[in-house]
Amino acid sequence: MTTFDVAAIRADFPILGRTVRDGRRLVYLDSGATSQKPFQVLDAERDFYEKHNAAVHRGAHQIAEEATDAYEAARANIAHFVGAQANDIVFTKNATEAINLVSYTFLNATLKSLRGKDLPKGAQRFVLAEGDEIVVTEMEHHANLVPWQELADKTGAVLRWIGLTDDGRLDYDSAKLIIGSRTKVVAFTHQSNLLGTVNHVAQLVELAKSVNAVTVLDACQSVPHMAVDVVDLGVDFMAWSGHKMLGPLGIGCLWGRAELLNAMPPFITGGSMIETVSMEKTTFAAPPARFEAGVPQAAQVVGLSAAVDYLNAIGMGNVAAHERHLTQLAITELAAIPGVRIIGPTDTSNRGSAVSFVVDGVHPHDVGQILDEQGIAVRVGHHCAWPVCRRYSVPATTRATFYIYNDDSEVHALASAVRDAQKFFGV
Amino acid sequence: MKLEHMYQDIILDHYKHPHGKGLAEDFNAEVHHVNPTCGDEITLRVTIDPDDHKKLIVSYDNQGCSISQASASILFDQLNGKTFAEGEAAVDHIVAMLQRAVEPDEDILGDGIALEGVAQYPARVKCALLSWMAWKDAAIQALGTENSTQNESN
Ligand SMILES: Cc1ncc(COP(=O)(O)O)c(C=O)c1O
Numbered sequence: 001m002t003t004f005d006v007a008a009i010r011a012d013f014p015i016l017g018r019t020v021r022d023g024r025r026l027v028y029l030d031s032g033a034t035s036q037k038p039f040q041v042l043d044a045e046r047d048f049y050e051k052h053n054a055a056v057h058r059g060a061h062q063i064a065e066e067a068t069d070a071y072e073a074a075r076a077n078i079a080h081f082v083g084a085q086a087n088d089i090v091f092t093k094n095a096t097e098a099i100n101l102v103s104y105t106f107l108n109a110t111l112k113s114l115r116g117k118d119l120p121k122g123a124q125r126f127v128l129a130e131g132d133e134i135v136v137t138e139m140e141h142h143a144n145l146v147p148w149q150e151l152a153d154k155t156g157a158v159l160r161w162i163g164l165t166d167d168g169r170l171d172y173d174s175a176k177l178i179i180g181s182r183t184k185v186v187a188f189t190h191q192s193n194l195l196g197t198v199n200h201v202a203q204l205v206e207l208a209k210s211v212n213a214v215t216v217l218d219a220c221q222s223v224p225h226m227a228v229d230v231v232d233l234g235v236d237f238m239a240w241s242g243h244k245m246l247g248p249l250g251i252g253c254l255w256g257r258a259e260l261l262n263a264m265p266p267f268i269t270g271g272s273m274i275e276t277v278s279m280e281k282t283t284f285a286a287p288p289a290r291f292e293a294g295v296p297q298a299a300q301v302v303g304l305s306a307a308v309d310y311l312n313a314i315g316m317g318n319v320a321a322h323e324r325h326l327t328q329l330a331i332t333e334l335a336a337i338p339g340v341r342i343i344g345p346t347d348t349s350n351r352g353s354a355v356s357f358v359v360d361g362v363h364p365h366d367v368g369q370i371l372d373e374q375g376i377a378v379r380v381g382h383h384c385a386w387p388v389c390r391r392y393s394v395p396a397t398t399r400a401t402f403y404i405y406n407d408d409s410e411v412h413a414l415a416s417a418v419r420d421a422q423k424f425f426g427v
Numbered sequence: 428m429k430l431e432h433m434y435q436d437i438i439l440d441h442y443k444h445p446h447g448k449g450l451a452e453d454f455n456a457e458v459h460h461v462n463p464t465c466g467d468e469i470t471l472r473v474t475i476d477p478d479d480h481k482k483l484i485v486s487y488d489n490q491g492c493s494i495s496q497a498s499a500s501i502l503f504d505q506l507n508g509k510t511f512a513e514g515e516a517a518v519d520h521i522v523a524m525l526q527r528a529v530e531p532d533e534d535i536l537g538d539g540i541a542l543e544g545v546a547q548y549p550a551r552v553k554c555a556l557l558s559w560m561a562w563k564d565a566a567i568q569a570l571g572t573e574n575s576t577q578n579e580s581n
Contacts, residue, residue: 363492364465365494366434369434369548370430386466389466396465424434425493
């Protein structure tokens, strides 16, 4: 049930007032790719540039102080949003970079270890030997698959994956067989961006912990859509992107367990991440600075903090309830169309608002084109999760994703346009 | 309506009833091209005509959207049995047409002139060009293998 005024929310999003394709009202059902931004976020960024713009953590002048304060206050606010401590949040360009930060930690620790270098206490957990295993799932976004494939390729570790059931869930029985004594990392998504499936984090964490494997959670599709408390989840790392949760482009987050962050060698190196530098040797700053080389994206961080305020004012429980309502409606209306098949769970328990479907006889790209002609923005293709398409023997899907500013009328418009696509292509 | 300009009946006809789909057993070169944003795929083979070494025989198998499927079917009509020079001219022409740099020429593209409407949708241009790029790649490879075997026999 929706407990907030969607019309009032919509009024905060300037882009939702525009028209597309010859005067059609924009029906934006692609928030899973990136969300739209409310005035409050745009204003926060603009305010930073207008009044406080300076290089964070550098400079002895007043506005540098203000910029640094704004940046660090935003970090604390964003951390609080996921139940974390400020210093355990590292800012990156996006979730992809955040996940690579972790996968490169393994590579860098392994390389240093091979050369007999001293590793910080605790870094041994990141050293991989030939035949060690990295476990992912078959429903990962390429961002949480390719970095691990590459890591395996470079280190001689073996990539294994947990398969999927026919109804779009993780095969937990096989997870028990796959996670074993050689497993060093278990990287998995909280919510599939293609299927909408929400995974049982606790179950996988328990299996990983029993073999002392590091857990990495891709929370790109969960943090924007539901209340997430990273301490409750029990994972070791969590990565997500600001741009999918009303925040600006160009800002991602990595949360890491403090003792792990402390033990990690740096990823990207350069200015602002050092403690001392001589021509021979550099020592590194404590986290999170160790992982934030270069002048950081302060305006984006400030914008993301405003997005967090915006979501907090609605309440993440209310966000989730609203999306559950729209998801239920979309599944009901789409599944009622002959020739339309949902790819992913059709019940809304442990399920988010990514609704993928195929239309018999009409390729997703063509479905998307007909929808676009009516002003309906969806995503078509494999959604950076190509193995999921292969698993369900579809070349691609059409995907609608919902957020706080979507309403029932937009779901009706979607279903009606899908029928139009069938008519247009004569199926 | 713009959409009908792209999805002309002739395009939908090629999509529903593609010409020449199916791979030849003998070939000099095979390529596999994909459109990584949407997953459209084509496997295309070029066989040098044993009776006339200038002519290139085309066969293909593909999956994808109506535009990529129709375009491959049209390519088959236009380029099967043509020389490299004829085919390359057609590829150059369709690329230019989709960049709106030339008026479509039916003598060169046949039904392919109906793909002109795709130029209004930049995201679909790749779909329309997939098979043509695959043909050029395969044709160059096929001729390369022939040249090298000729060189060896010389
Ligand atoms: C589940 C999931 N993981 C990772 C990503 C990558 O996020 P980004 O492209 O912002 O790095 C996305 C979105 O594209 C996603 O949906």
